[in-house]
Amino acid sequence: MATVSGFVSSLSLNNFSEQKLKVEVWKYPRSIQKFSLCYSSSQTRFFDNLRIRKVIPEKQLFVSNPRCEAGSNPKIEAKRSSVSALELLKTSAADRYTKETSSIVVVGLNFRTAPIEVREKLSIPEAQWPQAIGELCALNHIEEAAVLSTCNRMEIYVVALSQHRGVKEVTEWMSKISAVPVSELCQHRFLLYNKDATHHLFEVSAGLDSLVLGEGQILAQVKQVVKTGQGIPGFDRKISGLFKHAITVGKRVRTKTSISTGSVSVSSAAVELALMKLPESSHATARMLVVGAGKMGKLVIKHLAAKGCTKIVVVNRTEDRVSAIRKELENVEIVYLPLSEMLARAAEADVIFTSTASETLLFSKEQVQALPPVSSQIGGRRLFIDISVPRNVGSCVSDVETARVYNVDDLKEIVEANKEDRLHKAMEAQAIIVEEVKQFEAWKDSLETVPTIKKLRAYAERIRSSEFDKCLSKMGDDIPKNKKKAIYDLSIGIANKLLHGPMQHLRCDGNEIRSLSEILENMHALNRIFSLDTEISVLEQKIRAKIEQNQK
Incomplete structure (x- = not known):
């Protein structure tokens, strides 16, 4: 059977440079976006994630009988596709998996690689993480799994029994749950293996891979992955060990460096953005409405209070969380209202922050158009600062002349202003991470x-x-x-x-x-x-x- 490995070896790669290989491969017709290949010479070499624009079509790579190339028989094709994965495995070469070891792999999308329109489709609520782990571990080549889903990232960590097959299965699963085509996912995803995957998670936990460098909320989210995964089949030794070590790294970086000192979270950046868009003269008088009193909503309220806001209206499903926040901020008037009062209070607000877990829009274009205009002193436009994923405010609301919508991807201009001060601290943190990666890899290798x-x-x-x-x-x-x-x-x-x-x-x-x-x-x-x-x-x-x- 013709395979990629056979095709590559036919190029006499012992005498080929990597650049010449790319040139040779580009000669072939048809296109795919990404392609990984390996070949054997005196030593095994790997070209991971080699970007090739033109290669042999996938059909031609796996033709077992040249006589079938002239025409396609639907019955034969159906029969071929019905061959079970088990039969393929049984008829494979005896050493098919002998030289392959299980790998830690991360398949992810974040604010750098994918826009919010894609990320929100892949977002998995915390309550559904155990179900997702179960579905992932039911895949043929996935042994362990974990899900890290936040407003800025959607990352699947797995122990794959076969690296390439595992990536393919996880990507197809992500496509299935999100209805995003595999081809589109491949445009935005990133893939990291073993040591690189470990290093990435440690950076995430330390706040080095956050939109806001050094932010602390991500560490709490990594802790939640471990808390949610406890006792769940599939959140086993390697993956749980990886995330527990990541928590240790996150704590150590924040203790040994001052990267979090004066740093801003997504919530505080949202408040900064709102104040930046408002006329300075209206900062003290602008009417603030916060929809959602969860972790991010609570931080928004605290940052508004720190900026001098003395009255905040909070809309939430229940009053318990709002009462707890009220006790912490005794000098701020916090008014609680149920969700049924949301539109009525939105009509009286100049700035509306949304941070709920709702999977349906809270504000549509029609609803916003029906709201009365705001004062010209505010700029004549009602501001919607939406830090929810999936989004709570429809993107088409920006078409309303009297409204402006900003989401988490719009916080970058605020973040850049604070980033330079902490870059040298990030270098100190990287030294710690490199040391911790070595320790974890030694532990993982010992499991062999x-x-x-x-x-x-x-x-x-x-x-x-x-x-x-x-x-x-x-x-x-x-x-x-x-x-x-x-x-x-x-x-x-x-x-x-x-x-x-x-x-x-x-x-x-x-x-x-x-x-x-x-x-x-x-x-x-x-x-x-x-x-x-x-x-x-x-x-x-x-x-x-x-x-x-x-x-x-």
């Missing part, structure tokens, strides 16, 4: 000994069981139960004592005196001595089990 331990135990058990059965057959059928048990215990004891030494040299529980490199060297030696690599890899066993389970 687990499959060897399992295979070695299985190998010893097969021999023990076989010899035990041979012994019993030689002794006849009339063996007393107590003698049979004694022989069984003897076989177990011998096997355990023989395994004790090798197992000690594979221990990775943090108490071992050997270095990680020595432990991994021992692991490879045991694999060679007992020919453990010739058995079906643990990775392939997991994939087979998942596919069989999904086909039931």
